[in-house]
Amino acid sequence: MKKIGMILTSLLLVAGLVTGCGSTPATPDKSSSGVPTDIQAIKDRGVLKVGVKVDVPKFGYKDPKTEVVDGFEIDLAKVIAKEILGEEKIETTAVTAKTRGPLLDSGDVDLVIATFTVTEERKLSYNFSDSYFTDGVKLMVKKDAGIKSLKDLDGKKIGVAQSATSKKAIQEAADKLGAKVSFLEYSTYPEIKAALVSGRVDCFSVDGSILFGYLDDSTIILDDSFAPQDYGVASKKGNEGLAKLVNETVAKLKTSGEHDKMIQKWGLK
Template identity: 25%
Template sequence: MTFRPSRIVAACAVLLSFGALAQVPPTLDKVKASGTISVAHRESSIPFSYLGAEGKPTGFGWEICQRIVDNVKKATGRADLKVETMPVTSQNRIPLVQNGTVDIECGSTTNNSDRGKQVAFAINYFYTGTRFLVKSDSGIKALSDLKGKRVVTTAGTTNFQVLRAANQRQQLGFDLLTAKDHAESALLVDGGRAEAFGMDDILLYGLRAAAANPASLAVVGEPLQVEPYAIMFRKDDPAFKKLVDDTVSGLMKSGEFEQLYKKWFQSAIPPKGVNLNAPMSKELQDNLKALSDKPAL
């Protein structure tokens, strides 16, 4: 796969109009005509999509997207297809998919019913729940220990709503802060400006592994909910959805998906060669057979 440097995303690209949305052609037509596919990635969603050696995107979701791009080349007859990579955040990823700035997003995006009104999702390829990253010596073990404390999460994520609801429901009175990305959220905990970072547990394990001193941090608490991750692309594009779903289901049926899972979740991974030792969840095992794109509520 050939990579081109990321483009600078202008602020106006995020400001959508209904007219602009209507002008985006079907993805395969768009890609065939331009000779370029734009693939969005995250910069710190370890091990799904993050910057590895030489600042290039890597990860579990990123590798799956490579297989999708290979099939796009075949479907469009563009063996010379160029891949343009673009970093996105939790806040701008959906608008940039909607308006055609990026064609597919390979990150750690939750497939839920509300987002399904704006974008489309492929077959679910991971399941996770909201837990907390804290300092190992903080004494925090559960949600109830956060009463009156400062809790941070990343802006634009479903975790914000989950944490706000839990805070109100249990009357914990913690201050709910937001940061621009996962790396900044983790830094607030590491620097003592927040006592806990509430996020999808697998991302917390990845951030802990990448920390300067992983032993100083711990992932605690029971999951507040279980949500699926899926690769995201534009709505109302049945031909492209079929190609993406066929690619994901093909990996699951052939056994290659399980090999990729072992590579990224049960083996040493960059940047520090840490093994996340994350067994495959029952939900994901079941979906290897069900091949469902069912969203969270």
């Protein structure tokens, strides 16, 4: 009898587990209004939350006097917000190359539009739109340093941003040339520029469009260019409705000619 009781108890436990599993429905792809649930959540909130750069002139830059953040990527965020909300209502969060992924993961931002280079590895973690800008990794040095190319940086230190693709691109190019270079990583671009000015690094390396925002009379950007960098709008895996809308918006801007106008507005190359 004791054995039979144990068997009955086990069966009841299994039945309870099965019932419990069935009581939690899967999240529907669309809301009752037919709008994808990820987009509906933004509509209900009334604002699109976007991670942007605040230290990249012409892309995403915060004016220290007015504290206004503007640039090409800010304009792009507003266009996407208008597609969703009917108005250009965005809430921006400053991100760096190191923090933009985690902020997407946590849900603190809906999108990251922050000179985020699309790579096969990153596609495993995030949704990316088609490219809205293509650049290349370049090198900034002091005018009086006598450095003309990457080969001249043999034995030198190069400043790069944490978690950026610049380090890998330059390392691979240096290896092909037989040049030995070392790297110092910084969290922000102004920190790298300051390191170059003070002599802590011999070169500031990042995408050319970013470097142009830090060019002054004492520095030059070399002709060398490495590893084409395609920037895409990133969203969290699972937010497929949002990813589709973003990609369609980028495509629409390109076909209508508005994308070219935005590029010209900000003087991008």
